Amino acid sequence: MNIEEGKQTFIQAWGTLGSDWGVNRTMAQVHALLLVSAKPLSAKDIMDQLKISIGNANMNIRALIDWGLVYKKIIPGERKDYFIAEKDMWDIIKKIIAQRKKKELDPMKKVLTQISEIEGEGEEVETFKSVVQDIQSFSNKADNALEKLIRSDESWFLSTLIKLMK
Amino acid sequence: MNIEEGKQTFIQAWGTLGSDWGVNRTMAQVHALLLVSAKPLSAKDIMDQLKISIGNANMNIRALIDWGLVYKKIIPGERKDYFIAEKDMWDIIKKIIAQRKKKELDPMKKVLTQISEIEGEGEEVETFKSVVQDIQSFSNKADNALEKLIRSDESWFLSTLIKLMK
DNA sequence: TTATATTTTCAATATTTATTGAAAATATAA
DNA sequence: TTATATTTTCAATAAATATTGAAAATATAA
Numbered sequence: 001m002n003i004e005e006g007k008q009t010f011i012q013a014w015g016t017l018g019s020d021w022g023v024n025r026t027m028a029q030v031h032a033l034l035l036v037s038a039k040p041l042s043a044k045d046i047m048d049q050l051k052i053s054i055g056n057a058n059m060n061i062r063a064l065i066d067w068g069l070v071y072k073k074i075i076p077g078e079r080k081d082y083f084i085a086e087k088d089m090w091d092i093i094k095k096i097i098a099q100r101k102k103k104e105l106d107p108m109k110k111v112l113t114q115i116s117e118i119e120g121e122g123e124e125v126e127t128f129k130s131v132v133q134d135i136q137s138f139s140n141k142a143d144n145a146l147e148k149l150i151r152s153d154e155s156w157f158l159s160t161l162i163k164l165m166k
Numbered sequence: 167m168n169i170e171e172g173k174q175t176f177i178q179a180w181g182t183l184g185s186d187w188g189v190n191r192t193m194a195q196v197h198a199l200l201l202v203s204a205k206p207l208s209a210k211d212i213m214d215q216l217k218i219s220i221g222n223a224n225m226n227i228r229a230l231i232d233w234g235l236v237y238k239k240i241i242p243g244e245r246k247d248y249f250i251a252e253k254d255m256w257d258i259i260k261k262i263i264a265q266r267k268k269k270e271l272d273p274m275k276k277v278l279t280q281i282s283e284i285e286g287e288g289e290e291v292e293t294f295k296s297v298v299q300d301i302q303s304f305s306n307k308a309d310n311a312l313e314k315l316i317r318s319d320e321s322w323f324l325s326t327l328i329k330l331m332k
Numbered sequence: 333t334t335a336t337a338t339t340t341t342c343a344a345t346a347t348t349t350a351t352t353g354a355a356a357a358t359a360t361a362a
Numbered sequence: 363t364t365a366t367a368t369t370t371t372c373a374a375t376a377a378a379t380a381t382t383g384a385a386a387a388t389a390t391a392a
Contacts, residue, residue, distance in 0.1 A: 056351050111175060137255075210338095220383075
């Protein structure tokens with residue numbers, strides 16, 4: 001396998017993974033392309049390599065910048081914007097987790113707090129309360145763990161993982 | 167808030183969370199409905215409560231059974247099948263993780279192995295190899311951790327979480 | 333066995349989500 | 363300033379995904 005085939009395969013796979021995770025496939029592909037590119041790429045480069053329109057390229061590049069996964073890189077003498085991906089895998093993971101926590105876990109916790117205060121008695125109410133409580137308890141633990149993870153550096157995480165594996 | 171409002175809110179929120187996770191929204195809603203129901207429900211009950219068609223109900227119930235999140239419950243004297251949800255939150259989490267690992271992490275690991283063997287030299291090749299290696303290293307660690315998690319009981323998980331929080 | 337209830341399938345349809353590309357806005361060079 | 367390159371927006375369109383419900387298959391009761 002040569003480098004071009006390798007890149008293509010990676011972009012494809014990263015795009016599929018993105019889809020599975022509820023992330024726009026093209027956004028994941030743009031991310032993949034920038035990840036494996038040694039040099040900064042312009043919107044035009046991305047359009048050409050992924051065969052997508054200018055609007056699509058623009059929107060997904062901006063989404064990646066919002067997520068903190070891609071940075072603008074100004075090249076002196078060049079009129080176009082260029083882009084580079086954050087390559088530190090630990091940083092990438094933390095940023096993705098932070099985004100998803102904010103979008104998914106935080107709203108769910110809010111809902112759970114609301115519905116944990118329902119009134120009434122009987123089997124249905126007991127079952128409901130019990131399920132909600134269990135999910136709440138898990139959500140809170142996950143929240144703490146993720147919050148800590150987002151604030152940690154990789155060495156802490158790795159040593160924790162090693163202990164965890166014992 | 168009364169029980170019916172509570173259930174509705176929960177079903178809604180669980181469905182949205184499902185969408186974010188690349189899971190069919192209706193599948194997540196059927197799961198939510200069965201989770202908070204004290205009694206087994208028939209396909210008809212589910213159709214009526216979620217206002218979905220028989221085909222839709224059938225397909226999503228079966229998907230949930232495939233995931234191990236829902237069981238068939240035969241009620242003597244009843245001709246219809248009834249369904250109950252697994253209510254043990256730890257068991258639910260493990261089953262979801264197992265499914266997603268199989269569908270997402272395992273194929274990604276395979277691709278990474280393939281593309282880590284590319285030929286060539288130069289900056290582009292070095293960048294590519296380095297990114298792929300980082301992802302591979304992370305994937306392997308995640309794989310070990312998830313594999314262990316799937317095989318563990320909740321008490322191990324909780325004590326690990328507590329250590330992790332220190 | 334036959335009659336009926338229930339479940340399953342899947343082509344047609346609806347809905348949701350992503351993409352395009354022209355036009356508008358903005359930035360840069362001269 | 364004007365001319366031109368580049369970026370951004372967003373309505374129209376395309377593509378992907380989910381849903382319906384009639385027909386077929388299967389299961390149960392009598």
